[in-house]
Amino acid sequence: MFIEEILKYNSIAIVGLAKNAGKTECLNYILRKVKNTGKRFALTSIGIDGENRDQVCQTPKPEIEIFEDMIFITSEMHYRSKRLVAEIMDVSTQQTSLGRLVTARAVSSGKALLSGPADTGSLKALIQGMKRFDVDTTIVDGALSRLSLSSPAVTEAMVLATGAAVSCNIPQLVRKTKYVYDLICLETAEPEMIRQLIDIEQGIWSIDENGKVHDLNIPSVFMLENNKDEVFKYGNTLYVAGAISDKLLQFLRQQKQIKEITLIIRDFTKMFASMETYYAFLKKGGTMKVLQKSKLLAVCINPQSPEGYCLDSDELRIAMQESLGIPVYDVKRIENQLIQ
Amino acid sequence: MIDKLEIQSGLAKRVLNTLPYLRTAEAIAQELDKTEVMRNILQTSELTDTITKIKVKLMQVKDIRGTANRVTELQILDDIELFELKAFSLLVVEMRELLLSANITVVTLPDLEPVVNILDPEKMRIPHFYVYDAYSPELAALRTKMKTLQMDEKTEERVLDQLQFEHTELEDRIREKLSEQIHPYKKEINEALVNTATLDILLAKAQQTIDMQLCKPEISTSTTRYIKIFNPQVKEVLWQEGKKFQAIDIDIKQGACLITGANMAGKSVILKTVALAQTLFQFGFYVPAEQAEIALVDEVLLCIGDEQSELSGLSSYASEMLRVNAIVQDVKAGKNALILIDELARTTNPTEGKAIVNAMLDFLTDKGARSLITSHYSGIKARCKKMRVKGFVKEHVQGQLTINNINEFIDYSLIEDTLDSVPQEAMRIARILGVDEELLDKAEEFLDDEEKKNRN
Numbered sequence: 122m123f124i125e126e127i128l129k130y131n132s133i134a135i136v137g138l139a140k141n142a143g144k145t146e147c148l149n150y151i152l153r154k155v156k157n158t159g160k161r162f163a164l165t166s167i168g169i170d171g172e173n174r175d176q177v178c179q180t181p182k183p184e185i186e187i188f189e190d191m192i193f194i195t196s197e198m199h200y201r202s203k204r205l206v207a208e209i210m211d212v213s214t215q216q217t218s219l220g221r222l223v224t225a226r227a228v229s230s231g232k233a234l235l236s237g238p239a240d241t242g243s244l245k246a247l248i249q250g251m252k253r254f255d256v257d258t259t260i261v262d263g264a265l266s267r268l269s270l271s272s273p274a275v276t277e278a279m280v281l282a283t284g285a286a287v288s289c290n291i292p293q294l295v296r297k298t299k300y301v302y303d304l305i306c307l308e309t310a311e312p313e314m315i316r317q318l319i320d321i322e323q324g325i326w327s328i329d330e331n332g333k334v335h336d337l338n339i340p341s342v343f344m345l346e347n348n349k350d351e352v353f354k355y356g357n358t359l360y361v362a363g364a365i366s367d368k369l370l371q372f373l374r375q376q377k378q379i380k381e382i383t384l385i386i387r388d389f390t391k392m393f394a395s396m397e398t399y400y401a402f403l404k405k406g407g408t409m410k411v412l413q414k415s416k417l418l419a420v421c422i423n424p425q426s427p428e429g430y431c432l433d434s435d436e437l438r439i440a441m442q443e444s445l446g447i448p449v450y451d452v453k454r455i456e457n458q459l460i461q
Numbered sequence: 462m463i464d465k466l467e468i469q470s471g472l473a474k475r476v477l478n479t480l481p482y483l484r485t486a487e488a489i490a491q492e493l494d495k496t497e498v499m500r501n502i503l504q505t506s507e508l509t510d511t512i513t514k515i516k517v518k519l520m521q522v523k524d525i526r527g528t529a530n531r532v533t534e535l536q537i538l539d540d541i542e543l544f545e546l547k548a549f550s551l552l553v554v555e556m557r558e559l560l561l562s563a564n565i566t567v568v569t570l571p572d573l574e575p576v577v578n579i580l581d582p583e584k585m586r587i588p589h590f591y592v593y594d595a596y597s598p599e600l601a602a603l604r605t606k607m608k609t610l611q612m613d614e615k616t617e618e619r620v621l622d623q624l625q626f627e628h629t630e631l632e633d634r635i636r637e638k639l640s641e642q643i644h645p646y647k648k649e650i651n652e653a654l655v656n657t658a659t660l661d662i663l664l665a666k667a668q669q670t671i672d673m674q675l676c677k678p679e680i681s682t683s684t685t686r687y688i689k690i691f692n693p694q695v696k697e698v699l700w701q702e703g704k705k706f707q708a709i710d711i712d713i714k715q716g717a718c719l720i721t722g723a724n725m726a727g728k729s730v731i732l733k734t735v736a737l738a739q740t741l742f743q744f745g746f747y748v749p750a751e752q753a754e755i756a757l758v759d760e761v762l763l764c765i766g767d768e769q770s771e772l773s774g775l776s777s778y779a780s781e782m783l784r785v786n787a788i789v790q791d792v793k794a795g796k797n798a799l800i801l802i803d804e805l806a807r808t809t810n811p812t813e814g815k816a817i818v819n820a821m822l823d824f825l826t827d828k829g830a831r832s833l834i835t836s837h838y839s840g841i842k843a844r845c846k847k848m849r850v851k852g853f854v855k856e857h858v859q860g861q862l863t864i865n866n867i868n869e870f871i872d873y874s875l876i877e878d879t880l881d882s883v884p885q886e887a888m889r890i891a892r893i894l895g896v897d898e899e900l901l902d903k904a905e906e907f908l909d910d911e912e913k914k915n916r917n
Contacts, residue, residue, distance in 0.1 A: 200540075200541065201539065201540075201541075204625055206591060206628075207591060208589045208590065208591040209540055209544040209589060209590050209591060210588075212544060223541060225591075226589070228591060229604060230611060
């Protein structure tokens with residue numbers, strides 16, 4: 122199982138491909154599995170999460186169950202409504218929309234609503250700060266379409282939750298998941314290149330044959346149109362620090378020397394281009410690499426859609442497994458089988 | 462300067478902004494003496510370790526004045542407030558011990574040990590808090606029961622919910638009791654907050670006197686006198702460029718004093734620096750000079766002429782005149798103020814401007830108001846003391862003068878002036894600044910015309 126894997130990392134993000142993709146169930150499953158491992162866990166979220174009722178669809182959402190001795194970080198407002206005994210260890214000076222953040226240790230097991238810092242920078246600082254409470258692994262519960270927190274710059278590894286909420290059509294659900302999986306698996310650039318590029322956080326850059334980095338002085342990919350002739354003056358390897366759009370990939374795809382073009386991006390969370398554009402870019406012979414690669418620990422599926430439609434668990438799991446080539450888990454089913 | 466104070470806690474930073482303007486010699490002397498004591502402590506090497514430890518504690522202090530108010534009002538505190546109170550009280554107890562062991566008495570902290578004891582029934586002495594089992598056997602029993610039932614798969618959700626409700630009720634009662642027990646210590650808690658902030662501010666003030674080489678001013682009853690006063694900000698900028706700030710001596714007596722001097726001779730800097738020093742003094746801070754005797758004033762009235770007036774629809778002349786009028790009214794009302802006006806009436810024609818300067822100087826001398834006024838106008842005849850910035854040192858001027866080394870050729874010191882003409886070096890300075898030759902040559906021609914006309 123992937124549980125042993127989780128113990129190896131300082132920080133894990135649980136991210137859902139869509140709202141109600143089964144992220145919370147996946148998290149609860151992991152928490153139940155890790156509670157007796159003798160390691161200390163901290164639990165937080167990005168933004169508001171753990172509502173009793175889904176804020177978007179008003180469907181009931183499973184609560185987060187926190188076990189004895191786990192540390193959790195949540196806002197003042199959610200702390201006051203917790204249903205467990207907990208010892209406060211710290212109160213942040215930083216304010217969120219729901220008050221300051223409270224760090225507490227669960228004295229008894231029980232349920233609570235999780236909320237956390239509103240931006241990835243604060244989240245990263247928070248994860249680092251957990252060392253002083255002897256935390257081995259911090260688990261971050263993701264929010265709606267917030268893949269960004271699973272960026273390798275924030276958390277070391279991730280668990281991906283996907284399910285009927287993404288699509289009720291198995292082949293389509295598998296395709297959509299496979300796309301994200303492919304992005305997560307993008308290869309990293311050469312170490313020397315990573316070293317040179319890692320601190321560059323904006324702009325479009327070109328790397329020549331000798332490995333020298335040149336600023337193309339194009340502030341954003343949206344300005345590409347006006348600087349077309351400039352782009353390849355140093356060579357065919359480009360580094361784009363910001364978001365990757367459909368337009369950029371389409372532009373590259375149309376180049377004569379597309380087979381020689383390598384596009385380096387920071388990490389998979391910077392990809393905002395559609396699945397179709399990405400695969401078309403690859404098909405034409407383009408190459409894409411990342412500076413930082415995410416470590417994907419597992420893919421969890423939830424065959425239940427928020428509208429009540431339920432896909433066949435086995436069929437979905439097998440199809441997904443075949444496409445991705447890695448083990449896929451239906452955590453709810455595993456749990457139910459154990460009870461029986 | 463205030464921004465450069467190395468204050469550790471957010472609490473003290475907020476308190477700092479509410480410090481009062483001191484109006485009595487006793488209050489100022491007391492503040493200055495305290496700063497001196499702390500300065501001596503900081504310079505005692507055996508105490509370095511203690512001071513470092515105190516600074517680390519101060520860094521952890523949070524502004525819990527809101528919680529302290531709720532204690533005072535006997536409101537029921539929640540877990541987060543009780544946690545804050547416990548963390549703060551523990552810090553105060555630790556800092557108090559450090560102060561006592563080092564015999565530092567310039568600031569004392571009240572004993573919050575009883576508050577710590579109320580909030581630390583398990584005697585762990587760590588700043589964590591929850592409604593501990595130790596507060597009530599009933600609570601402990603209920604928690605054990607809940608835990609057992611939770612483990613049992615057969616327990617109905619309804620039963621657990623009922624117990625959870627009882628648990629919340631019980632915790633609330635305990636919090637109410639704790640709040641009542643803490644209430645009697647309201648005075649100590651509030652005092653601890655005030656004194657912690659005072660300690661933090663005093664440490665920062667004392668450190669700054671050492672870092673910036675500030676001096677303890679004497680309190681004067683007549684003349685305000687600065688020996689080698691300097692502007693810390695300008696000094697810092699010059700220092701970074703590898704240049705030296707020339708400190709100057711200045712006396713400010715009752716009555717008006719006119720300061721003249723060429724452009725770039727540092728007249729505005731003098732006014733700003735004097736304003737800064739007087740203000741620091743009134744708040745009980747050391748001042749940037751080698752020696753200082755300062756007379757108390759009720760207010761520092763500064764007119765530097767850089768107010769943003771376009772937005773309010775006034776010309777720069779109009780807004781300056783309104784400001785000057787306010788100053789005149791204050792003086793008429795008998796306010797003991799330090800008045801600093803930079804280039805009075807500079808934005809209007811020289812004939813009338815000069816008249817306004819004369820009138821103002823006359824008025825201020827009559828009223829005996831401590832004031833410094835700078836001007837470029839020649840022919841000021843009003844009764845007042847006259848000072849002049851020495852300006853260009855002739856013997857130096859053979860070298861290549863540029864905008865970068867100009868300050869080496871200026872002697873910024875102030876001398877008594879008996880002449881009523883002022884140095885006319887505007888053209889020369891414009892040339893040094895690299896202003897277009899054609900323009901300046903033309904200007905010289907016009908200057909000649911004017912002078913010719915004057916001669917006729």
